[in-house]
Amino acid sequence: MGEPTAISDERREELRVRYRAERDKRLRGDGNNQYLEPTGRFAGITDDPYTERVERDSVHDDVTVAVIGAGFSGLVTGAALKKAGIDDVRLLDAAGDVGGVWYWNRYPGAMCDTAAMIYLPLLEETGTVPSAKYVPAHEIYAHAQSIATTFNLYDNALLSTSVNEVSWDEAAARWRITTDRGDDFTAKFLATGTGPLHRPKLPGIDGIDSFNGHAFHTSRWDYEYCGGGPADIPMDKLGDKRVAVIGTGATAVQCIPKVGRDAGELFVFQRTPSSIDIRNNHPIDPDWFGSLEPGWQREWLRNFTLLQTGGYADVDLVMDGWTDIAQRVRDRVAARVMAGAELSPETTLAAYEESDDEKMEEIRARVDAIVTDPATAEALKPWYRQLCKRPCFHDEYLQTYNRPNVTLVDTDGQGVDRIDATGVWANGQHYEVDCIVFASGFEVGTDLSRRSGFQILGRGGTSLEQHWANGMRTLHGTHVDGFPNLFVLATAQAANLISNVPHNYVEASDAIAAVVAHSERTGSSTVEPGRDDVNEWLTRIQARQGSVIGSPDCTPGYYNNEGKPLEGDQQLNGGAYIEGAVAYFEYLEQWWKSGEFAGLHFV
Numbered sequence: 001m002g003e004p005t006a007i008s009d010e011r012r013e014e015l016r017v018r019y020r021a022e023r024d025k026r027l028r029g030d031g032n033n034q035y036l037e038p039t040g041r042f043a044g045i046t047d048d049p050y051t052e053r054v055e056r057d058s059v060h061d062d063v064t065v066a067v068i069g070a071g072f073s074g075l076v077t078g079a080a081l082k083k084a085g086i087d088d089v090r091l092l093d094a095a096g097d098v099g100g101v102w103y104w105n106r107y108p109g110a111m112c113d114t115a116a117m118i119y120l121p122l123l124e125e126t127g128t129v130p131s132a133k134y135v136p137a138h139e140i141y142a143h144a145q146s147i148a149t150t151f152n153l154y155d156n157a158l159l160s161t162s163v164n165e166v167s168w169d170e171a172a173a174r175w176r177i178t179t180d181r182g183d184d185f186t187a188k189f190l191a192t193g194t195g196p197l198h199r200p201k202l203p204g205i206d207g208i209d210s211f212n213g214h215a216f217h218t219s220r221w222d223y224e225y226c227g228g229g230p231a232d233i234p235m236d237k238l239g240d241k242r243v244a245v246i247g248t249g250a251t252a253v254q255c256i257p258k259v260g261r262d263a264g265e266l267f268v269f270q271r272t273p274s275s276i277d278i279r280n281n282h283p284i285d286p287d288w289f290g291s292l293e294p295g296w297q298r299e300w301l302r303n304f305t306l307l308q309t310g311g312y313a314d315v316d317l318v319m320d321g322w323t324d325i326a327q328r329v330r331d332r333v334a335a336r337v338m339a340g341a342e343l344s345p346e347t348t349l350a351a352y353e354e355s356d357d358e359k360m361e362e363i364r365a366r367v368d369a370i371v372t373d374p375a376t377a378e379a380l381k382p383w384y385r386q387l388c389k390r391p392c393f394h395d396e397y398l399q400t401y402n403r404p405n406v407t408l409v410d411t412d413g414q415g416v417d418r419i420d421a422t423g424v425w426a427n428g429q430h431y432e433v434d435c436i437v438f439a440s441g442f443e444v445g446t447d448l449s450r451r452s453g454f455q456i457l458g459r460g461g462t463s464l465e466q467h468w469a470n471g472m473r474t475l476h477g478t479h480v481d482g483f484p485n486l487f488v489l490a491t492a493q494a495a496n497l498i499s500n501v502p503h504n505y506v507e508a509s510d511a512i513a514a515v516v517a518h519s520e521r522t523g524s525s526t527v528e529p530g531r532d533d534v535n536e537w538l539t540r541i542q543a544r545q546g547s548v549i550g551s552p553d554c555t556p557g558y559y560n561n562e563g564k565p566l567e568g569d570q571q572l573n574g575g576a577y578i579e580g581a582v583a584y585f586e587y588l589e590q591w592w593k594s595g596e597f598a599g600l601h602f603v
Contacts, residue, residue, distance in 0.1 A: 005051050015357055017385075022383040023555045026272060026413040034202040035440070036087060040209045045200055045217050050103070051096020053160045058182030063156065064088035065516060066177055066187035068163055071100015071155075073193030073489040073505040075144060076121050079151040080509035084517040090187070091148075092179070094453075098153070099144035100193075102137055104200075105251070106230040107221040107230050108258035110137035113393050114500050115252065115318045116284075117297070121502045124297050126150045129289050134281045134393075138230050158183060165458040168484065173525040175485065189516055192456070193489040193505070203246060203440045206418040213422070215436040218251045226437065228262070235262040243267070244424050244431065246416060247439030248274055250390045255439065257396040260406045267407050267431050269424060271415040271553055272389070275382040277321040277365045279393040301503050302582065308499050309580050310348070321393050322499045325386060328355035356385045370398040379410035388554030446496040458483035471572040475529040475537045475599050476588060478508055484526040485519075487512045493541050495584040496576035507585045514592040515600065524602035533599040541575035 038045040065081055067074045067184055070093035078089050095103045112119045116130035123130070126146045131139060148154050162180045169176050174186035200219045202208065216222045223229055225236030235258070242265040245252055253274050285583040300317050306315055307323040310330045316323050332351035333343070341347050364381040371377035380398065382389075400406055409426050417425040435546045456464040459482045465475065467482055477494030478487050489512075491497060491504045519527050529537075577584035591598065 002086045006520055007361060012357055018383050022413065023553065026556050028556065036204050042202060045220060048094065048096050048160065049220055054179065059158065062174065062186045063090045065189040065191065066092060066175065067092050067191045068092050069100065069193030070098040070157065070159065072096065072121055072144065072502045075153065076505045077191050077193060077489060077509040078153045079122060079147060081516060082151045084513035086513065086516055086520065089153065089156065091153055092161055092163060093159050095163040096160045097145065098148045099141045102140040102144055104219045105137050106228065107218045107251065107255045108228065108232065108235065109254040111135060111254060112140060115320055118318060118500055119301050119502060122147050124294065129286050130284050132281050132283050134279060145396050152157065163454040165455055168459055170459065188486070189485045191487040191489060191512060201440055202438055203415070205416050208419050210421055211419050211436060213434050213436065217438045218255060224240055237313050238263040240264050242433045243435045243437060244433040245271060245437045245439055249439065249441055250392055251276065251441060252439035253392045253394050253397045257400045260400040260403050261403065265405050267409055267433060269409045269411065269426055270379070271411055271413060273380050273382045274389060274392045275360065275386050276397055277391060277393045278365060279395045279429060304500060305497060305503060305581050306307050309582060311582060313544060321391060325355060325359050328359065359386055361524060367398060372402050376401050376408050379408055384555040389557045396525035473534050475534050478512065479529045479600060481529050481531045481534045484528040492573055493575050494577060495581035496574065497581040507588055511588050511592040515597060518595065518597065519602055522602060526603045527600050530601055531590055531597050538572060540578055542571060543578045
């Protein structure tokens, strides 16, 4: 990624002051409450425009495992269960097909921003060959379908089906699941893979319902209005349209170049710029791919995780922006220790800050090198640490602002003023537009039942939301006391590896499948951690402090709860294994392979 940029101590202090000032101007008292639930003209934003709902008979039966959510978390869990000999598996999803976020995200330019070789799970098992280092959304969706087909997960699935409620039936030792299709069935085991990014959110802008033009959310892209299609087919109906895109996060970074290419005029409304590093995408040679030895993907996954979290490896197999900044930090820590410093969290934090300063100066210099208008370039520069917000990698986004039909409307951290019948107000100026695209992302940090759309009721009718009212409580991020035979597919209180989320699910699914298989072999009715087992795990989680990701000192975003510090035990909601992701994955594998399943009680 090039030689680091040397920075003086004086410049570093200037950056500290600038970062704090930029953070402070963006702080809001309402945190996650600034985002709206879809109502009024946007009430249908959570509907499925891609698959027609076909009426069917309601289901009343019993299955061994029900998996709520058919994205990558649900798919890899279903696959692991099938590999472990558990054939009676049912996927449920409100979407008309599998794929999760990659079913919903069909906006132009959508693609993964973690390398496909490690982002797409089960490549070896499905025989999938990624077309490039970073692949488009329709290819990711097709891979999700391939997983479902390979492991026969379609056979018993209930798609286009929303869960109403899940409750534990103590007498039957079963989970009872009801849906909006009249289904009322039971399952011995329940896995929840609803994912962190599936419910679209809207910005709380005054007058959002008053706009008389066309409007939609990026996760429900309207190709009927725009023309074209998700496989990079030009949107030929936008040529005479004035389009507003509100938001400049990871989704907007990908779709804005395509809208800028096709629209008559494009106005991009920015509250906080993203950091845009080099993507440098390239095709994958099928012959080279075919020469990889069996087990290659597990090797790549562990290599990436090791390097990205500051470990040492002889070779960087992935070579991307994630591993670049981590290796810079690692090398600087080593240099400090060689010079006599103690290997401590303080040494690591200092090394991170110095390396991040260098990286972000390079990111800002790249803006100047690409964007021709000085004022626009200045507005596009991110003034925060790289991991305060989701890092973006793109080779067309910044270039889009050199187009004569594209205007950046920077709001200096304040956001859009209001929307009226004909357009958008920002900085006291009105922008008349024909269409508004909300690139405002998905809900993160809101109430659990609001994000999932249903309640999970455990022993005694206590909801999972109530159980976690004072903070998330799990063993390994997966098992919950008071909720027998439940498996939560998440990243927190486990590896918390946000740079490659599917890897978390791959490792967790192997453990879940082993637990279910053991329970079935031994004839156990229930498996559950005790309260003491959970408390012991939480003590280990609480011992890890000082994460640089999502720090409350960062500019507000979903990584840091929109800038509102979590109080007390709520800090556990983003907790991670004390020794890091690699150590957690190794610990988890040893835990389930031992066959002892310490901390779980089989009855």
